[in-house]
Amino acid sequence: MKTLSKSILTLAFASITTTASATTVVNQSISEAEVLGAQQAWCQALVDISSTYAKEGQPAAKALAEKVIDSAYGYQMGAVLFKPTLTVAPQTFRTTRDGALAYFVGGNSDYPQDKGFALKGWTKCESQNAGIFITGDSATSMGNVMVTNKDGKVTIVDKTWTYVKDDAGSLRIVVHHSSLPYTGK
Numbered sequence: 001m002k003t004l005s006k007s008i009l010t011l012a013f014a015s016i017t018t019t020a021s022a023t024t025v026v027n028q029s030i031s032e033a034e035v036l037g038a039q040q041a042w043c044q045a046l047v048d049i050s051s052t053y054a055k056e057g058q059p060a061a062k063a064l065a066e067k068v069i070d071s072a073y074g075y076q077m078g079a080v081l082f083k084p085t086l087t088v089a090p091q092t093f094r095t096t097r098d099g100a101l102a103y104f105v106g107g108n109s110d111y112p113q114d115k116g117f118a119l120k121g122w123t124k125c126e127s128q129n130a131g132i133f134i135t136g137d138s139a140t141s142m143g144n145v146m147v148t149n150k151d152g153k154v155t156i157v158d159k160t161w162t163y164v165k166d167d168a169g170s171l172r173i174v175v176h177h178s179s180l181p182y183t184g185k
Contacts, residue, residue: 028137028165035132035139038163038171042072043125046147049104049118058119062105065118069100074164074172085157085178088113124148127159139163140175156181 045068053061073080079095084103087094091111094100102108106116129143140162148154162175 028169030134030137030139030163030165030171032132032134034171035134035141035163036127038072038173039127039129039141039161042161042173043127043145045072046118046125047122050120050122053105053116053119054121058105058107058116061116061119062101062107065101065104069097069104071170072173073097073100073176074166074174075100077164077166077172077174080173081162081175081177082173083177083179084117085180086117121150122147123150137164139171144181145178 045064049061049065049068052064069075073082075097080100082094082100082103083092084094084100087103091099091113094103098108099111102111102114104116104118106114106119108114125145125147127141127143127145129141131143132139132141140160142160143158145157145159146154147157158179158181160175160177161173163171164174166172
């Protein structure tokens with residue numbers, strides 16, 4: 001009886017081992033390093049769009065901005081809750097890709113107020129977080145982004161981003177709130 005029990009256990013264990021090695025594990029957890037990397041990539045993209053505009057003009061900057069939006073934001077997953085810094089009613093919020101693109105590079109008659117935030121000659125961009133809240137498959141960061149123009153003037157923007165991972169495991173911005181700091185005046 002002991003031999004039979006031992007054989008059954010050995011067979012059961014071999015079955016579990018084989019099954020375990022064939023198991024697919026999906027882990028959508030987000031790390032702090034991924035959030036910091038996404039912020040750095042966003043900043044670099046802003047500088048790259050500005051530089052492209054200065055060297056090659058608006059059409060080239062627009063083409064680059066389209067690639068940036070498609071790789072950084074989650075518009076292919078649905079609406080993105082995007083409130084850019086310099087927007088006014090009735091077009092304050094940009095839940096569509098076209099709205100985001102218009103904000104970054106202008107040139108869209110449906111958004112006549114947009115002149116292209118990314119076309120302002122930014123030469124440097126860095127993010128400074130007040131905090132990052134990570135809970136499994138989403139992460140939210142809040143802090144300041146400092147952008148420097150070609151004349152060396154620094155503009156500080158209050159920024160909140162929420163990220164989720166897409167099916168390929170890449171972080172996507174699904175909430176982007178941006179505003180100028182309150183001055184009390």
